[in-house]
Amino acid sequence: MKLATKLAAVVAGTAVMFGAAACGSSNTSGSSDASSSDVTLDWSFWSQGEEGNRTWKELAAQVTEKYPNIKVNLTTAPFADYFTKLQSQLAGGTAPCIVSMQSLRLPAFAKAMEPMEGPLAEAAGFKADEWSPGALKALQSSDKQYALPYGLSTMVMYYNKDAFKAAGVEEPKSGWTTDEFIAAGKKVSASMGKPAFGESFSDLHMYSQLLAFNGARPVSDDGALQLTDDKVTDAFGWYTGLATDEKISSVPASSSDVAWGEQQFVAGNTAMAVDGTWNIKSNVTDAAGFKVGVVALPQGANGAGTFSANSGFGISKTCKNKEAAAKAIGVLTDAASQAASAKAGNQPARLAATDAFIQGLKTDIDPTNPGYSDQVAAVVKASSEKAVPFISTGNWDKVTKLMGQQFQQAYTDKISPEEALKNVQESGAK
Numbered sequence: 105m106k107l108a109t110k111l112a113a114v115v116a117g118t119a120v121m122f123g124a125a126a127c128g129s130s131n132t133s134g135s136s137d138a139s140s141s142d143v144t145l146d147w148s149f150w151s152q153g154e155e156g157n158r159t160w161k162e163l164a165a166q167v168t169e170k171y172p173n174i175k176v177n178l179t180t181a182p183f184a185d186y187f188t189k190l191q192s193q194l195a196g197g198t199a200p201c202i203v204s205m206q207s208l209r210l211p212a213f214a215k216a217m218e219p220m221e222g223p224l225a226e227a228a229g230f231k232a233d234e235w236s237p238g239a240l241k242a243l244q245s246s247d248k249q250y251a252l253p254y255g256l257s258t259m260v261m262y263y264n265k266d267a268f269k270a271a272g273v274e275e276p277k278s279g280w281t282t283d284e285f286i287a288a289g290k291k292v293s294a295s296m297g298k299p300a301f302g303e304s305f306s307d308l309h310m311y312s313q314l315l316a317f318n319g320a321r322p323v324s325d326d327g328a329l330q331l332t333d334d335k336v337t338d339a340f341g342w343y344t345g346l347a348t349d350e351k352i353s354s355v356p357a358s359s360s361d362v363a364w365g366e367q368q369f370v371a372g373n374t375a376m377a378v379d380g381t382w383n384i385k386s387n388v389t390d391a392a393g394f395k396v397g398v399v400a401l402p403q404g405a406n407g408a409g410t411f412s413a414n415s416g417f418g419i420s421k422t423c424k425n426k427e428a429a430a431k432a433i434g435v436l437t438d439a440a441s442q443a444a445s446a447k448a449g450n451q452p453a454r455l456a457a458t459d460a461f462i463q464g465l466k467t468d469i470d471p472t473n474p475g476y477s478d479q480v481a482a483v484v485k486a487s488s489e490k491a492v493p494f495i496s497t498g499n500w501d502k503v504t505k506l507m508g509q510q511f512q513q514a515y516t517d518k519i520s521p522e523e524a525l526k527n528v529q530e531s532g533a534k
Contacts, residue, residue: 143428144175147202147417148190150183153386159448160436167435174428176202187212187501194420201423202432205251206415207242208307208496211327214245218419218426220252220433227427228252228434239453242493243416251418252437253453254445257380258487259312259410261285261402262387265395267375271295278400278486282317282342285402289352292375301346302365302377303353305511307504308494309365309378312410314339315492316401319408323495329503331529340514341521342404348517355515359508380413381487384480385449388469395473400486409490414453451484503532 149160157180164176181189187209193199194216203217220230230252232240239256240249261276268275271292276284292300304310307322314320320339324330331340347353354374356364369377370391378401379387388396401410417436419429435441442454446461449468465477497503506528514524 142173142175143425144177145202145423145425145429145432146200147176147178147204147432148186148200149178149180149204150186151180155448159444163436163441163444164432166441167432170435171428171431174432176432194422197422199420199422201420201425201429202436203251203418203420204415205243205418207413208494208500210243210245210250211496211498212500214248214250216421217250218421218423219248219250220418220430221249224419224426224430225249227430229438230434234439234454234456236453236455236488238412238488238491238493239414242412242414243418251416252433253414253416254437254442255382255416255450256412256414256453256488257308257382257451258412258484258491259308259378259380259401260384260483260487261399262369262377262379263397263399264369264372264375264391265397267292267296267300267394268397275397276399276402278483280399280402282402282404282407286346286350286352289346289376290350293352296375298373299347299352299354300375301353302368302374303343303347303355303515304362304365304378305356305359305507305515306362306365307496307500307507308380308411308413310343310511311494312401313343313378315411316407316409317342317404318406321492321495323497325495327495327497329497329529329533331525331532337522337525340525344511344514344521344524347515353515356508356512359512361512362504362508381451381480381484384451384484385465385469388473388476396476398476398479398483400483409492410487411494412488412491413494416453497532499532503528506532 147164151157152160161178164178167174167176190199194213205213218224220228236256239253243249243251243253263276265275273288273291276288289300311322314336317339318335320335322331322336330336347355354368365377366379368374370387372393417433419426423429439454439456442452442457443460446452446457447464449464452458452461462477462481465480469476510524510527513519514521
C-alpha cells in the first residue's frame with residue numbers, strides 16, 4: 105500500500121470511511137443462519153492501495169470458495185473519509201455487515217457492533233492462543249472482543265542510511281536514547297542543510313515519542329483525556345522544542361498535513377520520521393532514491409516503549425446475517441489469509457504468520473536494501489516487547505482535529521506548548 109494513500113489523514117491514529125451500502129443479501133429476511141440460503145455480505149474497508157486492495161479482493165473470493173452460499177462484496181474508500189461515513193451509516197441502520205475497525209476508533213463504535221463471542225466466535229474459528237495478545241487486546245472494549253485483527257502495528261523510527269553516512273553519523277541501534285537522537289539529528293541537519301526529523305501531530309506517531317520520552321499518556325486507563333497531566337506537559341514541551349529550540353525538526357505546513365513527517369521522509373526531505381510497522385514495506389519501496397533503515401524509538405530516562413495499534417474486522421449490530429459474517433471474517437483472518445497479508449508487507453496478528461512477514465521482506469526488499477529484513481525482525485521484536493495498546497476517547501476524531509489546529513501553532517512558536525495542550529483539553533473533554 106502506498107504511504108500517501110494509507111496515511112492521507114490519519115490517525116496513529118487515525119487513527120475512516122466506507123463507500124458501501126447497507127449490508128445486503130439475496131435473502132435478507134432470513135435469520136443469521138446462512139447455512140441454507142445464498143447471502144451477499146457488504147464489506148467496506150479503507151483503501152489499501154492497488155496491491156493491498158487486490159489482495160483483499162482475492163481473500164473475499166476465498167470466502168465463497170469455502171462457503172459457496174456466501175459472497176462478500178468489498179468496497180473501499182479513502183481513509184480520511186471512512187469513519188465519518190461509518191458513523192452515519194451505523195446511526196441510520198445502513199452499515200455494511202462486515203465492519204473494518206481501527207483500534208483507536210473502537211471506543212466510539214463498540215456499541216454499534218456485535219461482540220465476537222459465543223456462537224459467532226465459534227463460527228469464525230476463533231482461538232485466542234493463536235494470536236498476539238496485544239493485537240487482540242487493542243480491539244477489545246469492556247473485556248469483549250469486537251473485531252478479529254488482521255495486523256499489529258508498533259511505532260518505530262525510519263531513517264535514511266545514505267544521509268547518516270554522508271553526515272558521518274553512526275546508524276542508530278535499538279536501545280538508543282533521546283539524547284543520542286538529538287545529537288544525531290543536529291549533525292545530520294547540518295549535513296543536509298535542513299531539519300533532519302519530520303515532526304507530526306498524528307496521534308500514534310507523536311504520542312509514541314512522548315511515551316518513549318517519559319511515559320506520558322494522553323488518555324487515562326478509563327478513557328479520560330489528560331493532556332494537562334504533568335508528564336504530558338513535560339514531554340510535549342520536549343517534543344515541540346525539537347523544532348523551536350533544537351532546530352532539528354521539519355514541522356507540518358498546516359493543520360491538514362497530518363502525515364507530514366512520513367511524507368517528508370519518503371520524499372527525501374528529512375532523514376528520520378516515526379511511522380508504524382504497517383508501512384514497513386511501502387516506506388522502502390516508495391523511497392527508492394535512498395537506502396532505508398529502521399530502529400526502535402529512542403527512549404528517555406523514564407521512557408516506556410511505544411504505543412501499538414491495529415485494525416480488524418467485526419460485525420455491525422444491524423447485520424441480518426451475523427453467522428455468515430462471522431464465517432467470512434474467519435476466512436479473512438485465518439492462517440492462510442494472514443500469511444498472504446504478511447507477504448504483502450503487513451505485520452501479522454497471528455503468531456504463525458510472522459515468518460511469512462519477514463520472508464516477504466527478504467525476497468522483495470533485501471536485494472536492493474541489503475539486511476533490511478534482519479533489521480525489521482529485530483526492531484519488531486524490540487518494539488513489541490514494551491508496546492502499550494493505545495487507549496483513545498469516545499470522541500477521538502474531534503480530539504485529533506483539535507490537535508492539528510493547536511499543535512501546529514506550538515511547533516511554530518506562535519503559542520506555548522502548555523497553551524496548546526490546555527486548548528485541546530478544554531475543548532476535547534466536552
